[in-house]
Amino acid sequence: xxxxxxGQRAVADNYxxxxxxxxxxxxxxxxxELESGGKLRNLNLAYATFGTLSEKxxxxxxxxxxxxxxxxxxxxxxxxxGRALDPSRYFIILVNQIGNGLSASPSxxxxxFNAAAFPSVTIGDDxxxxxxxxxxxxxxxxxxxxxxxxxxxxxxxxxxxxxxxxVQRAAPIAGLGRGTPYTKLLVETFIEAIASDPxxxxxxxxxKAAVQRGLRRHARLFAASGFSPALYTNEGWLDLGFSSxxxxxxxxxxxxxLPQDPNNLILLARKWRDHDVGRNAGGSLKEAFARITAKTFxxxxxxxxxxxxxxxxxxxxxxxxxxxxxxxxxxxxxxLFATEAAYRETVDxxxxxxxxxx
Amino acid sequence: xxxxxxGQRAVADNYxxxxxxxxxxxxxxxxxELESGGKLRNLNLAYATFGTLSEKxxxxxxxxxxxxxxxxxxxxxxxxxGRALDPSRYFIILVNQIGNGLSASPSxxxxxFNAAAFPSVTIGDDxxxxxxxxxxxxxxxxxxxxxxxxxxxxxxxxxxxxxxxxVQRAAPIAGLGRGTPYTKLLVETFIEAIASDPxxxxxxxxxKAAVQRGLRRHARLFAASGFSPALYTNEGWLDLGFSSxxxxxxxxxxxxxLPQDPNNLILLARKWRDHDVGRNAGGSLKEAFARITAKTFxxxxxxxxxxxxxxxxxxxxxxxxxxxxxxxxxxxxxxLFATEAAYRETVDxxxxxxxxxx
Numbered sequence: 001x002x003x004x005x006x007g008q009r010a011v012a013d014n015y016x017x018x019x020x021x022x023x024x025x026x027x028x029x030x031x032x033e034l035e036s037g038g039k040l041r042n043l044n045l046a047y048a049t050f051g052t053l054s055e056k057x058x059x060x061x062x063x064x065x066x067x068x069x070x071x072x073x074x075x076x077x078x079x080x081x082g083r084a085l086d087p088s089r090y091f092i093i094l095v096n097q098i099g100n101g102l103s104a105s106p107s108x109x110x111x112x113f114n115a116a117a118f119p120s121v122t123i124g125d126d127x128x129x130x131x132x133x134x135x136x137x138x139x140x141x142x143x144x145x146x147x148x149x150x151x152x153x154x155x156x157x158x159x160x161x162x163x164x165x166x167v168q169r170a171a172p173i174a175g176l177g178r179g180t181p182y183t184k185l186l187v188e189t190f191i192e193a194i195a196s197d198p199x200x201x202x203x204x205x206x207x208k209a210a211v212q213r214g215l216r217r218h219a220r221l222f223a224a225s226g227f228s229p230a231l232y233t234n235e236g237w238l239d240l241g242f243s244s245x246x247x248x249x250x251x252x253x254x255x256x257x258l259p260q261d262p263n264n265l266i267l268l269a270r271k272w273r274d275h276d277v278g279r280n281a282g283g284s285l286k287e288a289f290a291r292i293t294a295k296t297f298x299x300x301x302x303x304x305x306x307x308x309x310x311x312x313x314x315x316x317x318x319x320x321x322x323x324x325x326x327x328x329x330x331x332x333x334x335x336l337f338a339t340e341a342a343y344r345e346t347v348d349x350x351x352x353x354x355x356x357x358x
Numbered sequence: 359x360x361x362x363x364x365g366q367r368a369v370a371d372n373y374x375x376x377x378x379x380x381x382x383x384x385x386x387x388x389x390x391e392l393e394s395g396g397k398l399r400n401l402n403l404a405y406a407t408f409g410t411l412s413e414k415x416x417x418x419x420x421x422x423x424x425x426x427x428x429x430x431x432x433x434x435x436x437x438x439x440g441r442a443l444d445p446s447r448y449f450i451i452l453v454n455q456i457g458n459g460l461s462a463s464p465s466x467x468x469x470x471f472n473a474a475a476f477p478s479v480t481i482g483d484d485x486x487x488x489x490x491x492x493x494x495x496x497x498x499x500x501x502x503x504x505x506x507x508x509x510x511x512x513x514x515x516x517x518x519x520x521x522x523x524x525v526q527r528a529a530p531i532a533g534l535g536r537g538t539p540y541t542k543l544l545v546e547t548f549i550e551a552i553a554s555d556p557x558x559x560x561x562x563x564x565x566k567a568a569v570q571r572g573l574r575r576h577a578r579l580f581a582a583s584g585f586s587p588a589l590y591t592n593e594g595w596l597d598l599g600f601s602s603x604x605x606x607x608x609x610x611x612x613x614x615x616l617p618q619d620p621n622n623l624i625l626l627a628r629k630w631r632d633h634d635v636g637r638n639a640g641g642s643l644k645e646a647f648a649r650i651t652a653k654t655f656x657x658x659x660x661x662x663x664x665x666x667x668x669x670x671x672x673x674x675x676x677x678x679x680x681x682x683x684x685x686x687x688x689x690x691x692x693x694l695f696a697t698e699a700a701y702r703e704t705v706d707x708x709x710x711x712x713x714x715x716x
Contacts, residue, residue: 180587180590180591181590181591181593181602181603182582182585182587182589182590182591183587184603185578185581185582185590185603185607186582188578189575189578189579189582192575192578196554196555196571196575197554198556213554217547217550217554220543220546220547220550221547221579223543224540224543224544224547224583225582225583225663227540229538229540229541229663229666229668229669230666230668231540232538232539232540232543233538233539233540233666233668233669233672235539244539245539245542245543249543305583305587305663308587308588308591310587310588310591311587311591314591
């Protein structure tokens with residue numbers, strides 16, 4: 001008699017905790033200088049691992065988180081016996097990006113760098129920090145696979161371009177190396193939905209619960225383009241036990257975002273908005289992608305309104321050893337949550353095919 | 359040395375005037391009871407006509423406005439010598455829907471029914487009021503064509519269902535007879551973008567300029583799904599003389615909405631959100647559409663994120679003597695503005711074909 005969906009956690013005060021997202025570990029990778037000129041002291045990265053690292057250290061998979069997600073949703077959605085990410089074969093590292101509330105974030109950093117004073121972070125910073133984790137903590141020189149969805153795809157592209165020798169295979173799912181003016185506009189509306197709440201107070205709210213109107217607005221904007229319109233027409237939420245669109249929007253979307261910290265979400269959204277792998281190659285997207293040596297499967301979700309198929313396909317053509325793979329779902333971009341068996345099977349199939357290649 | 363786009367009018371204090379939207383006429387159709395139970399006294403409808411009504415009164419075309427539009431944009435975008443809506447052949451009536459600032463609206467109604475106290479209006483109210491205009495002012499019993507885009511399509515469906523004998527042909531463009539939970543969610547985000555501005559004050563702002571933050575937020579949400587993502591990728595605004603995405607968003611979108619009245623926009627958006635032709639037939643969409651006797655061309659814009667093609671096509675199948683016609687444009691839903699020659703030619707072709715049928 002118990003349904004488990006994130007909405008039920010909305011009442012929890014300890015959202016960013018082992019209770020909700022564990023088990024995970026943290027590691028202090030030391031002081032860390034950011035692209036913005038800022039600096040994070042004793043940068044803590046939170047991660048979870050599955051499986052055993054082989055003696056040759058050649059079976060490691062890195063999977064960074066997406067916007068507002070943690071290691072937990074990646075574990076639930078993508079890891080399992082018989083799946084592509086099978087812990088009996090691979091050593092899988094799920095790493096939480098900076099600002100997601102588990103790794104160093106506005107919500108867990110002491111004064112004076114707390115809350116709205118937390119420095120600006122880029123996807124490039126995340127990837128450099130993750131590289132330290134992978135090489136210094138685990139001694140891994142080459143990852144068998146780097147993959148990620150959405151902001152995780154942004155990190156995957158950055159990995160393959162910045163550290164080509166460390167990435168044997170890459171699977172960016174539903175993401176872009178450089179956002180278009182459309183994706184920037186869209187993400188800016190998400191930021192503005194929260195920041196425009198008077199209770200946000202420039203990020204200096206005393207209690208995140210006071211910002212609930214902005215967080216709810218943000219959740220609904222996210223829902224409007226995050227899912228395909230077909231999900232609403234076909235009432236796809238019935239399968240998850242929601243009784244109506246309104247019940248789904250409150251229970252699933254508002255339930256997901258309300259327990260999260262507004263400054264954390266805005267930090268993540270700015271990373272998402274501003275990411276551009278071209279800055280690794282003097283602004284040239286073409287030159288940046290040309291640096292990728294990994295065998296790459298670019299996995300695009302049809303009817304993805306966050307990262308439209310046409311834009312994803314245009315980038316894939318710039319990547320040397322790459323193939324475009326498609327998956328279709330009423331869930332649109334948020335098919336990434338892998339609530340649908342068809343999505344899980346299709347994406348697992350692509351990942352198995354990729355992992356089987358030399 | 360003069361560009362003409364709506365953004366240049368943003369500085370005008372007299373936005374809802376003959377200077378900007380004229381020439382138009384107004385007619386008082388008397389006291390008018392609304393579906394909501396409210397009542398509009400001496401309801402004024404603003405309209406513009408083109409061409410001459412034939413002696414048999416069999417060449418009349420009715421074209422109601424869409425969200426935030428007036429007769430002027432319809433005139434500029436759809437009427438002309440040699441076009442489908444050719445004033446040398448047809449008597450064309452462009453009618454402004456209730457609440458658009460020219461017909462009776464929150465912004466132009468005296469106390470006590472002014473501003474936020476203006477009663478709720480439905481698309482059905484508009485169509486009943488327009489029917490009085492058409493029959494009582496012009497003595498027209500049967501319209502050769504009713505057409506409209508977006509909320510104009512909502513009115514077109516309502517006309518064809520409520521007054522089947524009065525509609526010989528119908529061309530709903532980019533609209534639905536009944537919104538899906540998706541369109542309701544989307545329109546609600548537009549409303550909320552304005553209403554959440556503290557300066558909106560429940561609709562009791564002293565000066566609409568004070569609500570500019572909410573109006574700008576609304577403009578950007580509108581832009582995010584109103585255009586196809588391809589417009590942003592292909593920088594479609596360059597053809598209109600805008601220099602960048604930001605210049606386009608400010609000049610075109612914010613320029614369009616900033617001079618408009620927040621209460622007017624919200625009244626229109628609620629009509630849009632709540633429309634459902636099924637209420638004419640005890641809630642049955644199927645029975646409602648079965649009442650249509652007009653020869654109907656359902657014109658859908660591919661990649662329309664306001665009224666998705668699949669949803670439009672599903673309704674078309676319920677309409678007896680109908681055909682689905684497609685038009686494609688990077689401009690997405692807002693292709694309706696007919697800034698593209700290809701859109702104009704395609705839609706004109708469909709309308710000419712429809713008008714040629716008995």
